[in-house]
Amino acid sequence: MAKPKIAICWLGSCGGCDEAVVDINEVLLRVADAVDIVLWPVAMDFKYDDVRRMKNGEILLSVVNGNVRNSEQEEIAKLLREKSQLILGFGACACLGGTPGLANLSTKENIFNWVYRDAPTVVNPNGNYPRVASRVNGKELTLPEFYDRVHALNDIIDVDYYLPGCPPPPYLVMYAASAVLENKLPPKGSTLAPNRALCDSCKRNKSKPERISTKEIRRIHEVEADPDTCFLAQGIICLGPATRDGCGEACMNINIPCRGCFGPVEGVEDAGAKFIPALASILDAESDEDITRIVNQFVDPVGYLYRFSLPASMFQKKGER
């Protein structure tokens, strides 16, 4: 019997998600024995044309990481959708838009002006900007079109399963791989990670007082945080209450508060918005002056609350009507 075909592909991503696949170590060799990898640009030499020649649905599973910001990424995402039975959105960028999604706070024009004109390290006396098509020596050269904004994968194609994280931890990658190979997948649209919030499994949870309250919002680099105490109880913003569990507490273990790479818990659209009431409830202030003073200590709220999820947030979709 022919081995099931698997594709692993990166769109707008840093390569960390491909690294996460390699991080399953020897298990990868067993996976490679069990399946036929037909595309993995970062690690193996296949061409997109090889995929184009396949029949629709011939690939069992495409593991797609990265967001979609240009026409090439869109084309590859759509190609894989056509040729695959299942698409797994892999990593925070594919699931939520990821850190590069913060570029949506700026316009395409502003980004181009900064990158090709205004940044202090740029020398561009002729004012050259990338163009979709240019003629050089009578030949036409093309580049992918840079879109107005960053899209999460499910803005562009139908996604069957999600595995968030920046990057997803090896044990969840293995769970996902075995769920596919053993045909034990949950209902379509599921996120292949626990449904509860990070606080549920955080070992600092038991250290928190009965009622958390703080008169200050402090940033992690401004204080020496106690490695065993709940960050919120120390006045340090930690997105644990509004973030899905499953990351293995990689940040907590090195004394860094949760930054939300696993996205919202089950049933929540926008983790950033859900975190606001949680944070408000621990602010120990009543007068306008006190509230204003504490709230102003929260530096760059949009960057903090939506570090990994701006393109998929309600906030981003504001006014899209």
Place this chain on the structure above:
Amino acid sequence: MSDYEPKVVCFSCKFGWGYLTDEDTLSRKIDNWVPLICTGKIDATHILDAFKAGADGILILGCPEGDCHYQDGNYEAKKRVYLIRRLLESAGIEKERIRIVLSADPEGESIPRLVDEMRRELAKLGPARKGPAKERKPKEAIKGRGGK
């Protein structure tokens, strides 16, 4: 734009606002009015949802300070509103699009007036923008990164 009519969604607590007047009668005078029990119930998600659905501004009418039926719902609402205003501001959206008033009006007659007032203020700002976009000035950016 002369034909631009800002849309305001008004949430108000039933314990402090309009409880002496028939709700149906009052709702005819106020578009997009959401009377509820305690403003502490309003989640940031409801506010962003209203914006997503096309609101240009949100007005929240809570009970006077110290008068919450549930102890501190109005304070919670106030803190949330301040945080959301800060969030909007950090993304380059006018914080004036959300307003909270902690007071009481059992007859509710002032609600249409407060909504109108806010609508007039919003008309000066124009429609809520499609997406946040602040141009980054080279000097600001360098300063922001700890450069000279």
